[in-house]
Amino acid sequence: MKSSEIRNRFLKYFEGKGHKILPGSSLVPTDPTVLLTLAGMLQFKPIFLGEEKPQYKTATTVQKCLRMNDIENVGKTARHLTFFEMLGNFSFGDYFKKEAIGFAWELLTEGYALPREKLSAAVFEKDDEAYAIWKDIIKLPENRIFRLDEENNFWSVGPTGPCGPCSEIYYDFGPEKGCGKPNCRPGCDCDRFLEVWNLVFIQYNRNEKEDLIPLKVRGIDTGMGLERLASILQGVDNNFETDLFVPLIKKTLTFTKLQDPSKASLRIVADHTRAMTNLISDGIYPGNTGRGYVLRRIIRRAVRHGKLLGIQKPFLVDLAKEVVAEMKDVYPVLAKREKIICEVIQTEEDNFLTTLKQGMELFNKIMEQHKADKIIPGETAFKLHDTFGFPIELTREIAEENGFKVDEQGFEKAMEGQKERAREAGIPAEKKEKVAKLDLSKLKTTKFLGYEKDSSDAKIIKIFPEEKIVVLDKTPFYGESGGQVGDTGLINDIRVTDTLLSPSGVILHVVEKVDGLKEKAKVKATIDGSRRAAIKAHHTATHLLHKALREVLGDHVTQSGSYVGPDKLRFDFKHFQAMKPEEIAKVERIVNEQIKRKCKVDVSQKSYDEAIKMGAMALFGEKYGDKVRVLDIKDFSTELCGGTHVGSTGEILFFKVLSESALGAGVRRIEAVAGQKAKVNVLYQAKSLKAEVENLLKKYRALQAEKESLGGKQFNETGIFQIELTELESLVNAVDNQDSVNVKKFLDHFRGREEWLEERIVKSEKEIRDIKLKQASGDASSYLSEVKEIAEVKVLAKEFEGHSMQMLRAVSDTLQNQLKSCIVVLASAFPGRLIFLITVTKDLIEKGYSAKKLADIFTQVVGGKGGGKEAKAEGGGKDPSKIREALEKVCASLG
Numbered sequence: 001m002k003s004s005e006i007r008n009r010f011l012k013y014f015e016g017k018g019h020k021i022l023p024g025s026s027l028v029p030t031d032p033t034v035l036l037t038l039a040g041m042l043q044f045k046p047i048f049l050g051e052e053k054p055q056y057k058t059a060t061t062v063q064k065c066l067r068m069n070d071i072e073n074v075g076k077t078a079r080h081l082t083f084f085e086m087l088g089n090f091s092f093g094d095y096f097k098k099e100a101i102g103f104a105w106e107l108l109t110e111g112y113a114l115p116r117e118k119l120s121a122a123v124f125e126k127d128d129e130a131y132a133i134w135k136d137i138i139k140l141p142e143n144r145i146f147r148l149d150e151e152n153n154f155w156s157v158g159p160t161g162p163c164g165p166c167s168e169i170y171y172d173f174g175p176e177k178g179c180g181k182p183n184c185r186p187g188c189d190c191d192r193f194l195e196v197w198n199l200v201f202i203q204y205n206r207n208e209k210e211d212l213i214p215l216k217v218r219g220i221d222t223g224m225g226l227e228r229l230a231s232i233l234q235g236v237d238n239n240f241e242t243d244l245f246v247p248l249i250k251k252t253l254t255f256t257k258l259q260d261p262s263k264a265s266l267r268i269v270a271d272h273t274r275a276m277t278n279l280i281s282d283g284i285y286p287g288n289t290g291r292g293y294v295l296r297r298i299i300r301r302a303v304r305h306g307k308l309l310g311i312q313k314p315f316l317v318d319l320a321k322e323v324v325a326e327m328k329d330v331y332p333v334l335a336k337r338e339k340i341i342c343e344v345i346q347t348e349e350d351n352f353l354t355t356l357k358q359g360m361e362l363f364n365k366i367m368e369q370h371k372a373d374k375i376i377p378g379e380t381a382f383k384l385h386d387t388f389g390f391p392i393e394l395t396r397e398i399a400e401e402n403g404f405k406v407d408e409q410g411f412e413k414a415m416e417g418q419k420e421r422a423r424e425a426g427i428p429a430e431k432k433e434k435v436a437k438l439d440l441s442k443l444k445t446t447k448f449l450g451y452e453k454d455s456s457d458a459k460i461i462k463i464f465p466e467e468k469i470v471v472l473d474k475t476p477f478y479g480e481s482g483g484q485v486g487d488t489g490l491i492n493d494i495r496v497t498d499t500l501l502s503p504s505g506v507i508l509h510v511v512e513k514v515d516g517l518k519e520k521a522k523v524k525a526t527i528d529g530s531r532r533a534a535i536k537a538h539h540t541a542t543h544l545l546h547k548a549l550r551e552v553l554g555d556h557v558t559q560s561g562s563y564v565g566p567d568k569l570r571f572d573f574k575h576f577q578a579m580k581p582e583e584i585a586k587v588e589r590i591v592n593e594q595i596k597r598k599c600k601v602d603v604s605q606k607s608y609d610e611a612i613k614m615g616a617m618a619l620f621g622e623k624y625g626d627k628v629r630v631l632d633i634k635d636f637s638t639e640l641c642g643g644t645h646v647g648s649t650g651e652i653l654f655f656k657v658l659s660e661s662a663l664g665a666g667v668r669r670i671e672a673v674a675g676q677k678a679k680v681n682v683l684y685q686a687k688s689l690k691a692e693v694e695n696l697l698k699k700y701r702a703l704q705a706e707k708e709s710l711g712g713k714q715f716n717e718t719g720i721f722q723i724e725l726t727e728l729e730s731l732v733n734a735v736d737n738q739d740s741v742n743v744k745k746f747l748d749h750f751r752g753r754e755e756w757l758e759e760r761i762v763k764s765e766k767e768i769r770d771i772k773l774k775q776a777s778g779d780a781s782s783y784l785s786e787v788k789e790i791a792e793v794k795v796l797a798k799e800f801e802g803h804s805m806q807m808l809r810a811v812s813d814t815l816q817n818q819l820k821s822c823i824v825v826l827a828s829a830f831p832g833r834l835i836f837l838i839t840v841t842k843d844l845i846e847k848g849y850s851a852k853k854l855a856d857i858f859t860q861v862v863g864g865k866g867g868g869k870e871a872k873a874e875g876g877g878k879d880p881s882k883i884r885e886a887l888e889k890v891c892a893s894l895g
Contacts (some may be wrong), residue, residue, distance in 0.1 A: 001112070001233040001811070003244050006226060007062050007330065010087045013107050014060035022056075024063035035291060036066045040088030041200075041221040047092050048162045048202055048219055054092040061088050062226070064278055064331065071301075072397070073161065075267035078191050078216070078238030082298065083275035084227050091220035097167075098556050100220045101133050104169060108197070114231060118172050120144040120193065122186045124165030125151040132880055134167070146186050152806060155200045155221075160201050161499040162215065169197040171232050197224040199625045237337075240267045248273060250323050255311045265305040271301035273316060277323040280341045281333045285556045285576050286348045287666045292574070295655035296666075297391040299348045303356065304394060314349045317342045335696055340554060347576050352389055352626055359388030365397075365639070367402060374403055378410015385415075438464055447474035450644060450812060451603070455526035460519050464615050469500075470509045470517060476523050478532075479507040483562035484539055484643040486510075489527035491517070496525075532644065534566035537652045537675030540601060540633070541591065542569050544655070545672065547637040548590040549573055553582050564643065568658070575668045579660045579685055591655040598650030602632040603641075616640050651675075769804065776807040779816035787819070790894045793844060794822040797887040803828035805874065808837040816841055824857070825890050829880035834862060834885075837874045838890075845870045856891050861886035 001009075011021050027036055034042065040063035046052040063086045073080040078111055089103065108114045123130040125147040134140045137190040148168075156163035170186040170193040178184045178192030186193045202219035204212040221647035232244040238247065240262075248270040249261050256267070261498035279295045286296040299316070319397055320341055328335040366380050374516040375400050396406050418443045448454050458472040470491060479487035479501025486499030491509060494517065509525075517523070541564055549557045553575055579587075591739020606614070611630045616638045631641040633649065646652060655674045663669040787796045794817060800808070803826075812824045821843050827836040836858055838851040855866040855873035877886075 001228075003226060003230045003242065004329070005063075006112075006230055006233060007085075007087070009111055010107070011060055011062065013111050014089045014103070016057075017058075017619070018101060019058040019060040020056040022059050022061050024061050025523045027064060027066055027279055028284060034067075036294065037063065038065055038067055038198065039063070040065070040086045040223050040698075041090065044090055044092070044221070047471070048221070050162075050217075057092055057094040059090045061090075062086070062330070063088060066279065066294075068297075071393075074271050075240075075264035078231070079194065079228060081227060081239060081271050083271065083278055084225055087224040087226055087229070088221070089222050093217035093219065096203075096218050096220065097199075097201050098137065099131055100201070100222065101130065101138060101167060104199060104222065105138050106168065112229070112362050113230065114171070120146065120170045120172060120186050122146045122148045122153055122166075122168040122170065124167075125149055127167070127201075130165065132169045132830055137322065148187055152187055155202075156206060160206050160208055163204050163206050163212070163220075164200060164202040166201070167199045168195050169199070171196050173237075176412045177237075182764075185187055194228055194232070194707070197222060198226055216519070238273055240270065244274075245270045247326055251319055252306075252311075252315070255306075255313075255315045255318075256309045258309060262311070265308045268305045269302050269309070269319070272305075273319040274323055274327075274583070276302065276316070276345060277320045277334065277341055278327075278331070281331070281337045283554075283556045285344055285574055285666060287574060289510060292666060293391070294391075296348065297393060299345065299396055300352050300389065300391060301397075303349055303352050304398075307356065307455055312781055314353065315344065316345050316349050320345050333888055337677055340556075344576050349415065355388040358389055362388070363398060367404060374405060376406045377405055378407040379414055381406050381408070382413040382414035383735055385411075387630075435500055438467065438469065438502070438508070440502050440504055440506045441702055443471060443504075446453045446472065446479075446507035448476075448478070448507065449474055450476040450478045450527065450532075454532065455524065458523055458525045460517060460521050460523060463514055463517060463519055465514050468511050468514055470511055470514065470525070471506060472525060475499075475507050475509070476527050476528075477507060477509055477525060478644055482641065482643050483542075484535060484564040485566070487532060487535075488529045489525070489689055491525050492523050515642055531566045533646075533651075534565060534675055536644050536646045537562040538566070538569040538673075539641075540631075540649065541652055541655050541672065541674040542571050543633060543637050543639055543641065543645075544588065544591045544594050544630060544649065544652075545569075545670065546573070546632075546639070548587045548594075548668075549575075551581070551590060552586050561663075571670045573668055573670070574666055576666055576699040578662065579668065584657050588655060588657055594633065595649045595652045595654055598648050599634045601645050601647055601649060602634070603645060604630050605631070606630050612640065619692060665882060678682075699757065723860045751823050769806070772804070773806055773810055776803065777814050778809040780811040781818065783811070783815065786817065787822070788891070789816075790891060792848070793894060794819055795825070795894060796822065796890060797825040797891050798827075799887065800826065800828040802830065805835055808835070809875075810851050811838055812839045823851075823854070823894065825854065825887060827858075827883045827887065829883055832878070832880070834877045834880040834883055835863070835874070836862075836864075836866065837872070838868075839872045840870060842871070849894075854893065857893050858886045 014020050024040070025037060026865050029037045029453070031042060031045060035739065039042075040061050041048070043061075043063075044054075044059070047054045064083065065086050066083050068082060071082055072078040074082055089100075091100070092114060105119075108119065109116050119140075121134045121138075123134065123145065131147070134145050135142060153166045153168065155166050168177065168186065173192055173194065175184075175192065177190070179188060179190035181188070184190060184192060186195070200221040200223075202221060203215055205215055206212055227239040227242060227244055230244060231237070231239050234242050236242060239501060240249065244262075245267070249266050251260070252266055252269050253261065260266075262744030276295060284295050286289045286292055286299060297441055302316060311679070317386050321338070323336050324341065333527060334341070362380070363376075363384065366376055370376065372703070381390075381392060381395050383393055392411055394405070396408070399406050443462060453476045456476050458474050458475060461473050462471040463469070464471075472491075475665065477487040477489065477496065477499040478484065479499045481501045486495070486501075488498065489496050491511060494514075495512045496509050500508040500510065502508060511517075519657065542564060546557070546559055546832045557573050557575055559571065560574055561570075563570035584869050605627055606616075608628050611628050613631070614632075616628075616630050616632075626638045629642050630638065631645060632638045652674045656672060658671045658673060660668060660670050714850070783796060783798060787794050788799060789795070798811075803811075805828075808826045808828060811826060815822060815824050816839060819841075821841050823841075824839045824845060825836070826838075827834055836855070838854050840849050840851045840854075850870045851870050851873040852870055855868060855875060859866050859875060859877060862877055863879050864877025866873050
């Protein structure tokens with residue numbers, strides 16, 4: 001039985017038992033406490049915890065999962081994998097043990113026809129109820145029911161919370177696969193007994209005293225490994241001989257001179273390619289921490305095992321394409337993101353291959369130097385990590401293969417030293433020292449007024465004379481945090497040169513002198529308003545930039561650091577390759593469009609959960625309190641942020657990228673300017689805007705000509721542009737001379753013209769569509785002569801070029817109205833793609849004809865997909881050169 005049928009049969013069985021088929025979740029879980037999706041129940045965890053009410057009483061899923069705890073055993077055993085699929089059925093207060101066990105037994109023995117004598121069950125040693133169900137209802141012989149301890153057969157969500165006993169179903173491969181020990185039974189580490197299905201009975205709540213309190217609403221959570229079940233049903237010895245892996249292993253063999261498909265490295269490469277392809281499709285990209293590190297480790301381990309197989313060139317992209325081809329029907333996101341999957345893998349593989357040879361040369365030298373003590377020094381392991389990209393786990397693995405150990409304590413010490421240097425790089429050492437030296441233990445958190453006020457009355461709470469630091473009870477001064485620099489200004493007439501924020505929330509004002517200031521004295525605190533305005537413009541611009549980057553590059557882009565000052569902004573983000581000039585230009589255009597829209601910028605305080613529900617973006621790994629500030633740029637971006645911002649994007653004036661560069665592996669940096677500080681780039685803005693207006697005008701005139709050729713009327717307003725484009729040159733000179741009045745005049749004037757042109761272009765395009773639509777409908781009658789009779793059914797199969805779907809529908813509607821009974825098959829070719837429409841009249845549907853079935857025939861030829869019902873189906877394809885062949889095949893099927 002093929003794996004596709006195994007999946008389908010599982011879901012259909014439980015659907016027949018009243019379960020709702022739900023999609024599996026992403027490998028990136030919504031649960032912030034879990035790095036990756038480990039099991040099918042994870043998306044239902046809030047239900048089992050009582051935090052959410054279920055929409056359905058019962059459900060069934062196929063869930064892709066990734067676990068790293070057994071990575072060292074992958075390829076060495078028959079069953080261990082990193083990426084796997086879990087088949088699951090769930091009950092939220094509906095059925096319980098009897099039904100769950102009954103369903104599992106019925107599906108395995110009847111649905112999948114497994115021999116009953118090959119199946120055994122394990123129950124929790126204290127679960128007499130489950131034991132009795134297996135013995136008395138299922139009639140499983142007592143010598144095939146095993147009681148196991150809490151470590152093996154008791155599940156819990158954590159130290160406290162929902163929990164319950166498990167019942168596992170094992171398949172017996174026979175004593176010849178066993179260890180030969182007299183006590184060999186389910187739970188043994190040998191290959192005789194394979195755990196196929198785990199049934200979890202969630203019936204208790206464990207409190208802090210470790211008491212088990214029965215739940216009022218009990219649940220069922222089950223998980224069965226697709227790969228394991230496939231190995232049984234396909235009659236093979238291990239996961240890697242199933243149809244889930246064989247195509248990958250065969251493909252890998254084409255890159256080597258090996259003939260043996262059982263080699264461990266072949267299996268590791270196959271498993272890891274499935275893992276990396278699915279991780280990237282769910283938006284995970286190589287990095288040095290968290291999920292990104294998991295992916296990087298998997299890719300680099302696969303590259304190294306490719307080397308062990310004798311593969312010298314990049315090969316993982318070809319294998320990833322094989323994974324996409326094999327799994328895209330089950331997980332369509334793979335096909336949708338195939339291009340970026342290949343780009344990420346190619347970049348990471350190329351990067352590692354350039355350093356792998358040098359790293360291995362160093363490794364071999366170190367092993368030669370330390371062959372007496374057989375220990376790889378920690379500093380060397382860190383160098384392999386930092387300079388050559390060797391994850392510590394890979395270093396450990398290579399060392400163990402050669403009989404060496406790694407000084408991991410020394411490695412951790414070197415790693416911590418690097419982290420400390422990185423932490424200190426963000427805050428100048430003198431600032432850090434100032435804060436560290438102060439005794440702030442008796443001081444309360446400073447009340448910050450700077451979101452609403454630029455100045456306020458305050459009282460001096462504490463003065464640190466030596467450090468020239470003043471603490472107020474309340475202040476409008478923003479303390480440096482979240483990438484935003486601290487404010488400057490005045491306390492009375494004494495200058496504040498910087499503002500710092502302590503970990504405890506005390507705001508520290510660094511002053512030029514403390515003379516004339518006394519503790520408990522009342523003072524006036526006033527920030528430098530123009531400086532703050534520039535900072536606000538840059539800070540809001542970072543949020544516009546973040547969203548624009550996600551739109552242009554993909555939703556894998558997330559912030560990994562920032563600097564927001566009055567002079568510029570710096571934005572660090574996760575991305576795997578250098579941005580192209582056209583991508584940078586597009587990002588600039590998007591940001592400036594939002595500035596031009598003068599979007600309202602709302603900042604509100606919400607609970608963390610409320611903020612996430614309203615779509616606010618939170619960064620993985622960041623710590624947030626119960627209350628958070630939500631920055632909402634209307635109809636564009638919603639993020640959590642504690643900084644200060646403009647009230648409208650229009651206050652930013654405009655935005656310009658200064659540079660884009662690499663900060664580290666998988667991290668890029670953009671430096672940009674906004675607001676008044678962007679004046680230095682106004683000339684660029686002027687020239688690019690001029691070019692944009694000229695291009696729009698060119699497009700506008702071309703549309704007018706097309707409209708006129710179709711019989712439509714032209715606008716009479718284009719002449720004014722001849723004068724305006726001439727006037728532009730004098731305004732550009734004003735920009736050269738930093739004439740801010742005329743610069744603003746230029747920007748306001750030509751952005752207005754740009755909008756005017758865009759409106760007319762949209763209007764012209766609509767008019768042309770309407771004219772073409774009317775013509776298509778009128779031309780339809782002329783196609784009657786092309787109608788054929790096939791098996792006494794009137795059929796029109798026709799190809800067009802550049803016809804929109806609306807035009808195809810107009811033709812089809814006209815023909816159906818005139819012919820009354822017919823099948824219409826229409827296709828329209830475009831460069832590199834096509835669209836199609838198939839319609840069947842009601843009388844022919846009653847005779848068994850179906851547009852949906854005809855669409856399936858059509859798409860098989862053109863390499864596309866479509867959807868619809870018996871009366872109408874439509875879709876698209878990749879190969880317009882095969883339209884004629886597809887039309888002929890559809891017609892042949894009717895005869």
